[in-house]
Amino acid sequence: ESRYNAAEIEQKWQQQWQESGIDKTPEHKDKPKFYALSMFPYPSGNLHMGHVRNYVITDVIARFKRMQGYRVLHPMGWDAFGLPAENAAIDRGIPPAKWTYKNIEQMRDQLKQLGLSIDWEREVATCSPDYYKWTQWLFLQFLDGGLAYQKEAAVNWDPIDQTVLANEQVDSEGKSWRSGAVVERKLLKQWFFKITDYAEKLLQDLDRLDGWPERVKTMQANWIGKSVGAYLEFPIVGREDKIAVFTTRPDTVYGVTYLVLAPEHPLTPEVTTAEQKSGVAEFMEKIKGQSEMERTAEDKPKQGVLTGGKAINPFNGEEVPILIADYVLYEYGTGAVMGVPAHDTRDFKFATEKGLPIKTVIVPEEQNADTQLKQAYVEPGTIVNSGEFDGINSVEAKTKIIEYAEQQGYGKARVQYRLRDWLISRQRYWGCPIPVIHCDDCGTVPVPDTDLPVELPESVELSGRGGSPLAQLEDWINVDCPCCGKAAKRETDTMDTFIDSSWYYLRYSDANNTDIPFTQDKVNDWMPVDQYVGGIEHAILHLLYSRFFTKVLRDRGLLNFDEPFKRLLTQGMVQGLTYKNPQTNKYIPSADVDRNNPLDPETKDRLDVFYEKMSKSKYNGVAPEDVIGQYGVDTARMFAMFKAPPEKDLEWDDADVEGQYRFLNRVWTLVTSFDPAAVKEITEDLNKDEKSLRRAIHTAIKEITEDLTGDYQFNTAVSELMKLSNALKDAKCETSPVYQEGIETLVLLLAPFAPHIAEELWSSLGHSESVHQQQWREVDESALVVEEITLVVQIMGKTRGTIQVPAGSDKVALEKFATESDIAQKYIEGKEVKKVIVVPNKLVNFVVAK
Ligand code: ANZ
Numbered sequence: 001e002s003r004y005n006a007a008e009i010e011q012k013w014q015q016q017w018q019e020s021g022i023d024k025t026p027e028h029k030d031k032p033k034f035y036a037l038s039m040f041p042y043p044s045g046n047l048h049m050g051h052v053r054n055y056v057i058t059d060v061i062a063r064f065k066r067m068q069g070y071r072v073l074h075p076m077g078w079d080a081f082g083l084p085a086e087n088a089a090i091d092r093g094i095p096p097a098k099w100t101y102k103n104i105e106q107m108r109d110q111l112k113q114l115g116l117s118i119d120w121e122r123e124v125a126t127c128s129p130d131y132y133k134w135t136q137w138l139f140l141q142f143l144d145g146g147l148a149y150q151k152e153a154a155v156n157w158d159p160i161d162q163t164v165l166a167n168e169q170v171d172s173e174g175k176s177w178r179s180g181a182v183v184e185r186k187l188l189k190q191w192f193f194k195i196t197d198y199a200e201k202l203l204q205d206l207d208r209l210d211g212w213p214e215r216v217k218t219m220q221a222n223w224i225g226k227s228v229g230a231y232l233e234f235p236i237v238g239r240e241d242k243i244a245v246f247t248t249r250p251d252t253v254y255g256v257t258y259l260v261l262a263p264e265h266p267l268t269p270e271v272t273t274a275e276q277k278s279g280v281a282e283f284m285e286k287i288k289g290q291s292e293m294e295r296t297a298e299d300k301p302k303q304g305v306l307t308g309g310k311a312i313n314p315f316n317g318e319e320v321p322i323l324i325a326d327y328v329l330y331e332y333g334t335g336a337v338m339g340v341p342a343h344d345t346r347d348f349k350f351a352t353e354k355g356l357p358i359k360t361v362i363v364p365e366e367q368n369a370d371t372q373l374k375q376a377y378v379e380p381g382t383i384v385n386s387g388e389f390d391g392i393n394s395v396e397a398k399t400k401i402i403e404y405a406e407q408q409g410y411g412k413a414r415v416q417y418r419l420r421d422w423l424i425s426r427q428r429y430w431g432c433p434i435p436v437i438h439c440d441d442c443g444t445v446p447v448p449d450t451d452l453p454v455e456l457p458e459s460v461e462l463s464g465r466g467g468s469p470l471a472q473l474e475d476w477i478n479v480d481c482p483c484c485g486k487a488a489k490r491e492t493d494t495m496d497t498f499i500d501s502s503w504y505y506l507r508y509s510d511a512n513n514t515d516i517p518f519t520q521d522k523v524n525d526w527m528p529v530d531q532y533v534g535g536i537e538h539a540i541l542h543l544l545y546s547r548f549f550t551k552v553l554r555d556r557g558l559l560n561f562d563e564p565f566k567r568l569l570t571q572g573m574v575q576g577l578t579y580k581n582p583q584t585n586k587y588i589p590s591a592d593v594d595r596n597n598p599l600d601p602e603t604k605d606r607l608d609v610f611y612e613k614m615s616k617s618k619y620n621g622v623a624p625e626d627v628i629g630q631y632g633v634d635t636a637r638m639f640a641m642f643k644a645p646p647e648k649d650l651e652w653d654d655a656d657v658e659g660q661y662r663f664l665n666r667v668w669t670l671v672t673s674f675d676p677a678a679v680k681e682i683t684e685d686l687n688k689d690e691k692s693l694r695r696a697i698h699t700a701i702k703e704i705t706e707d708l709t710g711d712y713q714f715n716t717a718v719s720e721l722m723k724l725s726n727a728l729k730d731a732k733c734e735t736s737p738v739y740q741e742g743i744e745t746l747v748l749l750l751a752p753f754a755p756h757i758a759e760e761l762w763s764s765l766g767h768s769e770s771v772h773q774q775q776w777r778e779v780d781e782s783a784l785v786v787e788e789i790t791l792v793v794q795i796m797g798k799t800r801g802t803i804q805v806p807a808g809s810d811k812v813a814l815e816k817f818a819t820e821s822d823i824a825q826k827y828i829e830g831k832e833v834k835k836v837i838v839v840p841n842k843l844v845n846f847v848v849a850k
């Protein structure tokens with residue numbers, strides 16, 4: 001009998017699988033397809049436990065589906081453009097490409113150690129020219145479709161380094177991560193994708209995504225933020241033009257006591273009077289650097305000033321003052337709002353602080369408008385003080401008032417979305433170049449297909465200062481216009497990396513095509529992704545952008561489906577045991593702490609002990625290679641599956657890892673000590689032992705199949721494996737074919753979870769084909785039928801013993817079996833039975849006289 005040597009067999013089989021090409025995607029459409037996809041990683045250079053959990057989940061599903069008879073696509077790639085590579089270049093002088101590819105090599109090796117059944121022939125890296133050629137080609141599809149355009153937009157501007165900063169490069173105090181300068185908002189020409197054209201479709205189709213977590217759908221719906229209301233125009237006193245507002249409460253329009261413009265609104269300088277000029281200028285200066293978040297924070301007092309201008313409420317002819325205020329955003333609605341302090345909480349606060357009048361136009365049923373409001377009345381009610389609309393219900397009034405405004409020509413119904421167009425340009429080097437050329441005569445000219453890809457030049461100076469790196473490369477920028485041949489200039493912006501990841505899942509279907517991004521035949525065959533697995537942090541942007549891309553490409557006839565991901569699983573975080581000194585707020589490495597008596601080694605303070613997401617700064621991480629080195633990857637995989645349901649956080653626990661290792665050792669012993677040659681033929685009916693073992697086998701098949709199909713209960717599936725292994729250990733029929741069935745079934749059911757040990761054991765059982773190419777076992781329902789049950793016999797509520805009785809016996813029969821049993825006879829002999837309590841399928845309790 002041999003010992004379980006994880007390292008040896010894992011290495012052996014990984015090599016064998018690679019040589020035999022077992023993980024290659026089938027080319028023939030002879031079986032139903034299944035596309036199992038993990039969100040591809042950023043090549044940071046290091047695989048962490050979060051990755052391990054993510055990829056193992058997808059791998060278990062992929063392996064299970066293959067055994068169930070599907071042809072499976074299970075690919076992997078690299079989300080390889082982005083800032084960290086550029087920062088490494090700035091800090092350490094390594095070219096971004098070199099840094100990135102080195103990390104990819106390293107992480108690919110680490111991934112391969114996990115025994116993932118990935119088709120590496122379809123690997124993509126978004127930074128490679130044969131990938132980004134098609135990212136550029138797709139960009140031109142958007143441009144051609146009128147879905148990509150340029151406009152001025154506010155960006156984070158570092159006035160010292162003279163460069164644009166990504167949001168992540170601005171710290172919580174609004175300062176640049178590099179120079180420490182206070183970041184300004186500056187208007188620069190930027191590229192946008194018109195995602196707003198798809199707002200309604202993106203919202204509506206959420207309803208069709210049955211396989212998505214509700215939470216994610218709600219987050220997307222809120223992000224799209226649909227509001228139904230009205231667009232109303234207020235004439236400006238003494239001017240020809242009007243102020244347009246968007247309101248969700250047209251029913252309150254008679255209660256307007258002022259209008260507010262966003263400070264950046266083009267009408268602000270126009271309506272500002274001479275007396276208010278300095279006040280307005282001062283206010284503008286004050287809010288210049290503030291982010292949208294700061295401006296709209298709920299708890300913060302609203303700030304604003306009078307412009308001196310006045311507008312007219314077209315409904316009642318009243319003159320109202322025009323203000324500017326920080327809480328009104330230029331980018332939302334029309335960038336102007338009507339102030340109704342009586343019925344809006346924010347307006348009520350603002351008006352009270354500014355001493356602006358408050359006018360009630362809605363009252364609760366049977367109340368009059370004279371009562372002084374202590375706070376805004378935001379509920380529906382009866383309309384008052386509103387001319388011909390008085391007396392009707394405020395909900396009804398909404399439509400009536402919009403209709404009236406339409407007739408009079410100063411308003412109409414309007415649907416507004418919070419979603420804004422997607423700002424896709426970056427003034428960065430390590431990204432996909434935007435393939436257009438600017439010509440003085442021809443304007444913006446797309447780079448012809450034959451000139452794609454526009455490659456990133458290699459020799460570039462990266463300092464993090466002085467604007468876009470590409471803008472400094474004279475040789476690269478200056479080109480002939482593809483239209484007229486005159487001297488023209490290349491676009492120097494690169495694309496947001498979210499564009500790269502918005503279509504990679506399509507590329508996997510035809511990853512090595514050099515003529516087009518993918519053929520219709522292949523993309524329509526494999527898509528949509530049947531199971532997508534990744535982090536909840538991508539609930540909004542990545543998933544929304546991918547849905548948008550899919551819809552645009554569908555509308556352009558490049559594919560024939562309109563949702564990319566059928567089912568989505570957002571896995572929980574991996575948390576590590578964390579020690580923190582509550583006095584100093586310092587995290588202490590676990591190696592320095594006695595787990596049973598956790599004290600700070602320096603100060604001797606008692607430490608707080610808790611679980612938190614693993615991270616370097618908290619010294620609570622467990623390195624995958626350490627666990628693999630100690631127990632093997634099969635144990636790590638088993639633990640990751642067993643410890644928590646996939647969507648919940650997982651608390652790393654060494655004892656439980658050890659437990660899974662012991663379990664695999666038990667399976668090893670059980671299977672290797674089984675002798676197939678000793679198995680006898682069955683001549684008679686199955687005996688009791690065989691029957692109960694068969695029941696255990698088919699219960700395991702049934703439960704595990706369900707656990708891997710519905711809500712992915714990998715944790716209970718592993719428990720079922722343990723139950724089956726216990727049943728085999730206890731069985732007293734080692735030479736029966738049923739025992740052989742049990743041993744083989746255990747190995748087959750284990751295969752998706754612990755692929756290496758399963759393969760080794762399968763071959764030790766004398767099979768020459770891979771365990772991963774076996775059919776998943778079918779449940780034999782007849783084996784599940786329970787023929788006998790164990791009945792508990794109690795006297796006065798105390799258990800005295802058990803008897804075997806036929807399953808399905810009724811109450812009368814159960815009472816009879818119990819009464820006649822030796823146990824009952826012994827205890828009730830000579831006593832008067834006053835009552836018999838029967839719990840079907842469980843117990844019989846005799847109540848006797850004392
Ligand atoms: C008058 C009013 C009266 C409003 C009332 C609300 C309650 P949602 O639902 O988020 O779309 N608003 C409109 N544009 C704005 C902007 N650019 N910046 C800040 N606020 C803006 O919100 C729509 C409501 O938010 C609009 O309805 C408007 O205030 C405000 F009792 O108009 B309301």
Ligand code: ZN
Nearest residue numbers: 439442481484
């Ligand atoms: Zn030209």
